[in-house]
Amino acid sequence: xxxxxxxxxxxxxxxxxxxxxxxxxxxxxxxxxxxxxxxxxxxxxxxxxxxxxxxxxxxxxxxxxxxxxxxxxxxxxxxxxxxxxxxxxxxxxxxxxxxxxxxxx
Numbered sequence: 578x579x580x581x582x583x584x585x586x587x588x589x590x591x592x593x594x595x596x597x598x599x600x601x602x603x604x605x606x607x608x609x610x611x612x613x614x615x616x617x618x619x620x621x622x623x624x625x626x627x628x629x630x631x632x633x634x635x636x637x638x639x640x641x642x643x644x645x646x647x648x649x650x651x652x653x654x655x656x657x658x659x660x661x662x663x664x665x666x667x668x669x670x671x672x673x674x675x676x677x678x679x680x681x682x
Contacts, residue, residue: 581663582643589636612676625676628669635662 591604614622642659
């Protein structure tokens, strides 16, 4: 779990610096996905954009929830949410990576 938290934290910082603030940092070394949605139907474009917002807020949830979950001994709804968000991101990130024309070189 600590490794997952560190990865989420680094990606969260990368999202803030690259996508929101648009400032260069050492995190740019990890790359930046620039998905091309232009050839997709409008409903798919909207779904991917909405998923991007969900992933950002999902990262916030994970950053808060992972330390809480680590301290608990029993399974609760919070653990279910953590698992759900991680599964969502494991699906979402490869999809947007595939949509980046730079990854198709």
